[in-house]
Amino acid sequence: MNDSVTNTKPSSLPEGNSVDVIKDSISHHLKYSQAKSPRTATLMDHYNSIAFAVRDRLVEKWIDTQNRYFTKDPKRIYYLSMEYLVGRALSNYLVNLDFKKEVCRAIEKLGLDLENIEQSDIEAGLGNGGLGRLAACFMDSMATLGIPAAGYGMRYEYGIFYQKIIDGFQVETADNWLRKGYPWELPRPDYLYPIRFYGRVQHTSDKEGYGICHWVDSHDDVMAMAYDVPIPGYHNQTVNNLRLWSARSTREFDLDSFNEGDYVQAVSRKHESETLSKVLYPNDSNMQGKELRLKQEYFFVSASLQDILRRYKRNHSTFESFPKKVAIQLNDTHPALAIPELMRLLMDREHRPWEEAWEIAVKTFAYTNHTVLPEALEKWSVDLMQRVLPRHLEIIYQINQNFLNRVQVQHPGNNAMLEKVSIVEEQPVKSIRMSNLAIIGSHTVNGVAALHSDILKNRVFPEFNKLFPNRFTNITNGITQRLWLKSCNPALSDLLNDTIGDGWVTDLNQMQKLKKFADDEEFQKRWRDVKMSNKKRLAGYIREDRALRMEINPHHLFDVQVKRIHEYKRQLLCLLHAIVLYNRFKENPNCDHVPRTVMFAGKAAPGYDVAKLIIKLITSVADKVNHDVQTADKLRVVFIPNYSVNKAEGIIPGADLSEQISTAGMEASGTGNMKLALNGALTIGTLDGANIEIKNEVGDDNIFIFGLTSGQVDEVKTRGYNPREYYEKNHELRRALDMVRDGYFSPDHPHLFQPIIDSLLVKDRFMVLADFASYIEKQKEVEALFLSPKEWTRKSILNAASMGPFSSDRAIRQYCQKIWDVHPLPK
Ligand SMILES: *Cc1c(COP(=O)(O)O)cnc(C)c1O
Numbered sequence: 001m002n003d004s005v006t007n008t009k010p011s012s013l014p015e016g017n018s019v020d021v022i023k024d025s026i027s028h029h030l031k032y033s034q035a036k037s038p039r040t041a042t043l044m045d046h047y048n049s050i051a052f053a054v055r056d057r058l059v060e061k062w063i064d065t066q067n068r069y070f071t072k073d074p075k076r077i078y079y080l081s082m083e084y085l086v087g088r089a090l091s092n093y094l095v096n097l098d099f100k101k102e103v104c105r106a107i108e109k110l111g112l113d114l115e116n117i118e119q120s121d122i123e124a125g126l127g128n129g130g131l132g133r134l135a136a137c138f139m140d141s142m143a144t145l146g147i148p149a150a151g152y153g154m155r156y157e158y159g160i161f162y163q164k165i166i167d168g169f170q171v172e173t174a175d176n177w178l179r180k181g182y183p184w185e186l187p188r189p190d191y192l193y194p195i196r197f198y199g200r201v202q203h204t205s206d207k208e209g210y211g212i213c214h215w216v217d218s219h220d221d222v223m224a225m226a227y228d229v230p231i232p233g234y235h236n237q238t239v240n241n242l243r244l245w246s247a248r249s250t251r252e253f254d255l256d257s258f259n260e261g262d263y264v265q266a267v268s269r270k271h272e273s274e275t276l277s278k279v280l281y282p283n284d285s286n287m288q289g290k291e292l293r294l295k296q297e298y299f300f301v302s303a304s305l306q307d308i309l310r311r312y313k314r315n316h317s318t319f320e321s322f323p324k325k326v327a328i329q330l331n332d333t334h335p336a337l338a339i340p341e342l343m344r345l346l347m348d349r350e351h352r353p354w355e356e357a358w359e360i361a362v363k364t365f366a367y368t369n370h371t372v373l374p375e376a377l378e379k380w381s382v383d384l385m386q387r388v389l390p391r392h393l394e395i396i397y398q399i400n401q402n403f404l405n406r407v408q409v410q411h412p413g414n415n416a417m418l419e420k421v422s423i424v425e426e427q428p429v430k431s432i433r434m435s436n437l438a439i440i441g442s443h444t445v446n447g448v449a450a451l452h453s454d455i456l457k458n459r460v461f462p463e464f465n466k467l468f469p470n471r472f473t474n475i476t477n478g479i480t481q482r483l484w485l486k487s488c489n490p491a492l493s494d495l496l497n498d499t500i501g502d503g504w505v506t507d508l509n510q511m512q513k514l515k516k517f518a519d520d521e522e523f524q525k526r527w528r529d530v531k532m533s534n535k536k537r538l539a540g541y542i543r544e545d546r547a548l549r550m551e552i553n554p555h556h557l558f559d560v561q562v563k564r565i566h567e568y569k570r571q572l573l574c575l576l577h578a579i580v581l582y583n584r585f586k587e588n589p590n591c592d593h594v595p596r597t598v599m600f601a602g603k604a605a606p607g608y609d610v611a612k613l614i615i616k617l618i619t620s621v622a623d624k625v626n627h628d629v630q631t632a633d634k635l636r637v638v639f640i641p642n643y644s645v646n647k648a649e650g651i652i653p654g655a656d657l658s659e660q661i662s663t664a665g666m667e668a669s670g671t672g673n674m675k676l677a678l679n680g681a682l683t684i685g686t687l688d689g690a691n692i693e694i695k696n697e698v699g700d701d702n703i704f705i706f707g708l709t710s711g712q713v714d715e716v717k718t719r720g721y722n723p724r725e726y727y728e729k730n731h732e733l734r735r736a737l738d739m740v741r742d743g744y745f746s747p748d749h750p751h752l753f754q755p756i757i758d759s760l761l762v763k764d765r766f767m768v769l770a771d772f773a774s775y776i777e778k779q780k781e782v783e784a785l786f787l788s789p790k791e792w793t794r795k796s797i798l799n800a801a802s803m804g805p806f807s808s809d810r811a812i813r814q815y816c817q818k819i820w821d822v823h824p825l826p827k
Helices: 019-032 043-072 089-096 100-109 114-119 130-144 255-260 263-277 291-315 338-349 354-364 382-388 390-410 415-421 434-440 450-460 462-467 481-487 490-500 508-517 521-544 571-587 609-626 645-654 672-678 691-698 710-719 723-729 731-741 754-761 769-786 789-801 808-820
Strands: 076-080 084-088 123-126 149-154 162-166 169-173 186-195 200-205 211-216 222-232 239-249 326-331 365-368 379-381 431-433 444-447 472-474 557-562 596-601 635-639 657-660 682-685
Touching: 019 043, 019 100, 043 089, 043 100, 043 114, 043 222, 043 239, 076 130, 076 291, 076 808, 084 089, 084 130, 084 645, 089 100, 089 114, 089 130, 089 481, 100 114, 123 645, 130 149, 130 222, 130 239, 130 326, 130 481, 130 808, 149 291, 169 609, 186 239, 186 291, 200 390, 211 338, 211 390, 222 263, 222 291, 239 263, 239 291, 263 291, 291 326, 291 338, 291 382, 326 354, 326 808, 338 354, 338 365, 338 390, 338 434, 354 365, 354 390, 365 434, 379 382, 382 390, 382 431, 390 415, 390 434, 415 462, 431 434, 444 450, 444 808, 450 462, 450 472, 450 691, 481 490, 481 645, 481 672, 490 508, 490 521, 508 789, 521 645, 521 789, 557 571, 557 645, 557 769, 571 596, 571 609, 571 635, 571 731, 571 769, 596 645, 609 635, 609 754, 645 672, 657 672, 672 682, 672 691, 672 789, 682 691, 682 769, 682 789, 691 789, 723 731, 723 754, 723 769, 731 754, 731 769, 769 789
Parallel strands: 076 149, 076 326, 149 239, 326 365, 365 444, 444 472, 557 596, 557 657, 596 635, 657 682
Antiparallel strands: 084 123, 162 169, 186 222, 200 211, 222 239, 379 431
16 A cells, blocks of 8 residues: 555645644635635635634544544433524634634735624524523533533524614514524434324234334424534533534425425425424513424424434443433423433333333433523413324323322322422413423422522422422533633733633633732732723724614723513613613712713513513613713613624623622523623622622622512512502602603603503512612612722622632533533543
C-alpha cells in the first residue's frame, strides 16, 4: 500500500484550526456548498459557508463522542423536552469551541463584516420561556461535564411567534426560522419511525393463552424523521446530540395510497399530516386541551422511545439491564405519555409481561414539575384520549387500577385520598391527570427550587408524598455561565479574567474570589465602568430598534422586568410604581427621586387577553410618560418588543435592578433572576422560587425583599382577600388605578383598561394590591442606595460573586447524583 496516498486527505476536510485553514474552508464551502462566487454571494451565503466551516470542526468530535458512547456503553441520560430555547446558533458555537478568535480573524480576512454576519445568525426559538431555556442550559452543561446525554425535542417549523408592537398592541407574526435553511442541523432520513393514531384495540391470546393486544384500524398515521443538532461542551472533546423530530407523511413511503385514483388529493393529504410538527403552542403556564397538541405530545414521545429502544437493542438482547443503561428525564408532563408508550412497546412489541414492563418504566423515568398553577397542570379528556390513543388509555387505566388497589390496602377506607391520587379525574369532565401519571410512573419527582419542592410535597401532592416518602426531591434550576456571562457580557468577562482568572467559566463557584474586591475602590470603579458600557450598549439597541427609536439616558437607574407577560409575574405591580413616580414628579417637579428608566419585555400568549392588555397598558403609560416634557428626563418607560434569548443577552448586562416580583408561591424557580444577579443587577423581589435561595447566598443586606410570604398569601386567601381595602386605604394606589380606569392613558378609548381594573379589584388570585405598599416602600430603599454608588457597587459585586450555586453545571451534577446515576465519560 502506498502511504502517501492513504494519508492524503481530500481538500474539503479540515486539517486544523489556524486562521488560514478556516478561511480556506469558508471559501471552499462558498463555492462547493453554496455554489457561489464572492461576487454573487449574499450575506446568507457567507453565513452558511461560515456555519459549514465551523460545523466541519465539530464533526470529528461529534462522531467520536457517539462512537465512544456506543463502544463503552455507559448509562445514558435522555432529556425529553417539548421545548428548547437555544438562541442564536453561530455565536453559541463560537463560545464553546476554542477557536473563536481564529474564526473571527478568518471572517475579517475574507473582507466580511462580523457584525453583519452576527445579524444573520439564526435564532431557533423552539420554546416559550424559562422551561425551554432551562433545557438549553442543561444541554450545554451536560456536554461541558462530559455526561453521556442526548436531548430529544420537536423540530417545529414555526417556533415561538415574533412579537410586533402596533399601536401599542402585541401583534403576532409567524417565526419562519427555517425559511433560509438551518446549516446546523443534519437531516437523518434513515431514522424514521411510524407513529399511529386513532383506531381501536383488539384483544386476542397466543397459543399459551397469554393475552395479546393489537392496535388496529389506526389512521392519519405519520412518520417521525430525525434532525440532529450538535451540542459541543466548552473547550472539551464532547459533542452530544440534540435530536429533533419532524413529521413526514407516511404516503411518501407507501405507494399503495397513491393508487387510489385521486393522485392530486393524495398528494395534498400528505401535507395535512405534516402539520403535526408545524407549530409550537405559544402558551406558557397554561394548557389548552387541543387535539393537535395531544398528537404532538404522543408523536414526540413515541419517536423518542422507539429510537431509544433501537439504540439499546444494538447492545442488549434482553431488557433486564434497561434501567441500568437508560435514564429518561421528563421535562414537565408534556412528555408523560412516554410512560404508557414504553409499557406498550415493551408489552405489545417486545412481548414482555406487565410486571416486568412496569418495573422497568418506574426505574427509568423521572419527572420534573415546573408549576403549581392549576391552569398549567395538564389534563386530557378521556373522550379525546379514547379516540386518539385507545391503547394508551387502556394502559393508563390499568396503571391506575393497580396503583389504587395498593393504596386501598395501605389506607383502607380513605376515599378522599383515592380521589386525590387517582390518575382519572371524574369531575367536571372525566380526564386524565398527567401529573398523577408522571408521579406514579417515575422513581423520582423533582421541583425546581426549595420553596417549590416544599409546596409540591406539602400542598399540591401531600397524599403522594405520604405514599412515596422518598420520591420527591428538589433540584434548584441553574443557568449556563458560558452564555449568560461569558458570551453576553464580554466586558465583565474580561474584568473577571483579569481579576480572578477564567476558572469561573467551568466552575462558577470561583466567583467567590471576587468578594475580597468588593470594597476595593479601584476595582469598584472598573466594575462601574463595565456596567456603564453595558448600559450604553443597551441604550444603543433601544436607539437603533426600528420600533422604538428612543434616546435613553445611561445615567438613569435601569429598572428591568423581562419575562413572559403573566398576571402571576405581576408586571402590573412594576407599572403601578412607574405611575406613582410619574405622579410624584408631576406634583412636585423638585422631588428628589432618582431618575429611572423602567424597561419591560416579554410575550403574552396570543389567547391570553388580560396579558395582551397589560402590554397595551405598558405601552400607553410609556407614551404618556415619555412625551411629557415635565417628566421625560427623569422617568422613562420602555417596552422592548419581541423578547427572546438574543434580546435577553442584550438587556441583562445593562440592568441595574432586577424585578422578580411574582406572588409568593407561584413562580416555581425563575431563572431570569439568576441571569440578572450574575450580571451585577440587584434584585427587588418577593420570597418566591429561587429568589429565596438567592437571598440566602447574597445575604439579606444585599437584596430588596418585600411582600407577603407564600404562607401569608395562603392565610390571606383563607381569611378572604379584599382588594378594595387596599384601594381605599392607599391614596397613591387609588390615584394610579383611577387614572388607568378613567382613560388617562387611553383618552381615545377611556374604558379600554377596565378589564385590568377588574382583574385587580374584583378578585385577583395574584394579590397585586396586597403587596403594593411594601413594594413602593422597598423601591425607596433602592433609590437611597443608588445614590451611594460605592455601596451600590459593593452590593452588585457581592451579588455576582455569590451566584456560584446557580450554575446549571451544579444542577446537572445533582441530577446525575440524585436522580440519574449517570457519570461523566470524558475522553
Ligand atoms: C431566562 C429566560 C426566560 C425565563 O425568565 P423568568 O424571569 O425566569 O421567567 C424567559 N425567556 C427567555 C428568552 C429567557 O432567556
